Amino acid sequence: MSFASLYPRITATRRMQSMNGSWDFQFDPESKGVAEGWTNGLPNPTDMPVPASFADVFTDKYSREYTGDFWYVTTLFVPGEWKDGSVDIRFDAATHAATVYVNGTEVAHHEGGFLPFVAHINDAVKWNDYNIVAVKLNNELSWQTLPVGETTTLPDGTKVSAPYFDFYNYSGLQRNVNLLYTPNERIEDLDVVHHIDGSDAHVDYTVATSGDHDVEIVVFDEDGVEVARADGKAGTLDITDVHLWNLRAAYLYKFVVRIKDGDRIIDEYFDEIGIRTVEVKDCKILINGREVYLKGFGRHEDSNVHGRGFDPVMNKRDYEDMKWIGANSFRTSHYPYAEEQLYEADRDGFFVIDEAPTVGMFKSTMNFLGASGAVGNDKPKTFFEEESVQTETLAVHRRTLEEMVARDKRHASVCAWSLLNEPDTTNEAAVPYFENIFDLVAEIDTQKRPKTYASIMMSPAGVDKTHHVADFLMLNRYHGWYVNGGYAIAKGTIDMKAELEKWHELEPTKPVMFSEYGADTMAGIHKLPSVMWSEEYQVEVMKMWAEIFDSYDWIVGEQPWNLNDFQTTEGIMRVDGNKKGLFTRDRQPKMAAFFLKDRWTAIPDYK
Ligand code: GCB
Structure with a gap:
């Protein structure tokens, strides 16, 4: 369970500021960036849009095929009024491995290029001021990376990716980057399990928070009408005359979770959730007990x-x-x-x-x-x-x-x-x-x-x-x-x-x-x-x-x-x-x- 697993949202208590845009960018083939202080700025950068893969914006082969360490650096203003809460940078993906620095201090390291992580930056930032955020990435493949491959070298020592798969080994800050503000006592996870009972549904839920205050959860239908409510970090929500989520006929409820101290909202988070069951039985895949036939595709995120x-x-x-x-x-x-x-x-x-x-x-x-x-x-x-x-x-x-x-x-x-x-x-x-x-x-x-x-x-x-x-x-x-x-x-x-x-x-x-x-x-x-x-x-x-x-x-x-x-x-x-x-x-x-x-x-x- 991790805070990064909640999709970032602005709510009554949460703030978010996009860090997408143009960042400084530089290759580091000799992996000397940390020793030479690149965490505070790159010596010879080009600009690079975020989010994107770096490969296809270049016109020369060395840059397109580049394998090894490479850096993204940007300047970030952190509002002073956020000091009372938790301030984190969420990288929706950094391919394939990343180390994050704020004003030269390491704040996060993550391996795996397709899942989010957060860097908690309170201890490294200058409040109400500009800060330098540097990310050192690496796109080498091995038998211990997912996906799997090898990294070979050309006669002059240039590293080359040798993927054990055919799709191009695109890399970089390929998804959104956001600065997040959340209260210190916050919602960290929400889990739901659906049970259908005739025309009703029972949703078992659990909420994880970082504090001791109690939690309320309220469910609204697509017209904004409240249809269920419960108190406590775990329990069951009963929804009568439920609109089930079905194949190509979706219906989504809004689940709003709040940590409360009396009437005061300490933290609020919401998610759009479809209610359905899925199971495999007797040579069939069943959604809500009905047999499906799947028509579709293997895809790629590629353009x-x-x-x-x-x-x-x-x-x-x-x-x-x-x-x-x-x-x-x-x-x-x-x-x-x-x-x-x-x-x-x-x-x-x-x-x-x-x-x-x-x-x-x-x-x-x-x-x-x-x-x-x-x-x-x-x-x-x-x-x-x-x-x-x-x-x-x-x-x-x-x-x-x-x-x-x-x-x-x-x-x-x-x-x-x-x-x-x-x-x-x-x-x-x-x-x-x-x-x-x-x-x-x-x-x-x-x-x-x-x-x-x-x-x-x-x-x-x-x-x-x-x-x-x-x-x-x-x-x-x-x-x-x-x-x-x-x-x-x-x-x-x-x-x-x-x-x-x-x-x-x-x-x-x-x-x-x-x-x-x-x-x-x-x-x-x-x-x-x-x-x-x-x-x-x-x-x-x-x-x-x-x-x-x-x-x-x-x-x-x-x-x-x-x-x-x-x-x-x-x-x-x-x-x-x-x-x-x-x-x-x-x-x-x-x-x-x-x-x-x-x-x-x-x-x-x-x-
Ligand atoms: C496969 C792989 C897929 C390839 C495809 C192909 O079996 O799973 O990644 O792109 O074959 O076209 O060869």
Whole structure:
């Protein structure tokens, strides 16, 4: 439980000041910044917008590909009247590791580039005055970072990222940065668990605060009418004639929490919360007891020039594209997305499979080492056989999952957790690791959402050793592209059906969904007859998969790869990025998007 897990808001007692804008920026390839006093100002800065990834704003290759330490510095005025409370800087994300200094004093260190943290700055600031905030970041990858990769060097010593994944290793202050003022006695956490009882709901809640005063909680409906109230840090709220949150038919209540001393409000916080249940039963995924069929995408936070920088305009367009095509779900492949995305999913009624930044846990040339230029690394063991993975990496993974669940647990849209993407599950060494992290999430997620991982094609039914931990099976399969491509596409159907039947034999009660399938497609390339890379071929691949999905009633969802084309590391596998998007990188539909729109608008969200 951490203060950073509450999305920052202005309320009766809380204040917030954006720190977005232009910061000073400088690379530090020799890691000499701390010794040379860069914490108080950079010797030779350029300006850098926040939030954004730094890579694509530059025109030279050294800067774009830069790997190592780099700095952001800004000047911050801290209001004197905030002295009586707690003043914190919240970084919604700093990729991948960050150390924060205020006026030269270290105030925070955080590892993991996709989850928020706060720097408490009261002891380091000059009140009612200007202060220097410096952030030293690092974007190197290793077997102990999430996501996983390596850092290699060129002959002249320049560091190079070698990700074990294909998306570009964008980094920087990629999400919002805010200065927050909160009372010293404050609300630090709110947890809710929903129970439906006929037309009513009972919501068990717990509130964590940093003090002893009592708490009240009041619930308002969308018209602002009070519908429930309770006192105490834990209890149950009873809501009669409840409006449930449903797929593509969202309803959000406003939960207002107050710490009170008589009539005086010591602290106030609110959140918009949808009431729903989610469970897996008899080969089905159920929302509010009703069987869902998931239509949607694996996605990326990725756009031109901004890189992975938070971009509300592109996000809005993505939601509009998803609504247009008839989607009702997506996976936050391959890292937790900005909180604003989840609030939008809450409002629009999307089923989100919330994925940890756990990608690249497969030591194999197929896992994009070819694309990343890291072919030929000589580590002898498979990923999970490596001792440091079972100790250090596991500890990093556990901490990341704790932070992710703490941040995202109240969102109605977050209906399932994906704990890993395409790990090496071919080896028994993965089993204790998987059991450890799946047990952890079962314990810390009070809503007990279903948990799973995205299974890689090289670990099919019969080979995969870890499926017992997953509540539903989620498959990434590339028949029609990496295997059985082109004229051989018909064999893809036969091979996939054979594998599916084996899965169903192994796990007769678990639903199966597809979290990746697709074909790289260059928008504008048309061929009759089709060839791979043409728009016609992508349509054929979508049709092949549709036929497979329609053959089994225990297949509960389809999420092709990817919503949009996205940037990757350069290499022989990709033409200026991954082109498996149903939409281009500038969010325009390819031909196959029209096929999916016809198909998906004819399939109801609930069976
Ligand atoms: C995968 C990965 C995804 C890649 C995709 C591809 O299996 O999970 O990150 O982008 O394949 O297009 O190769």
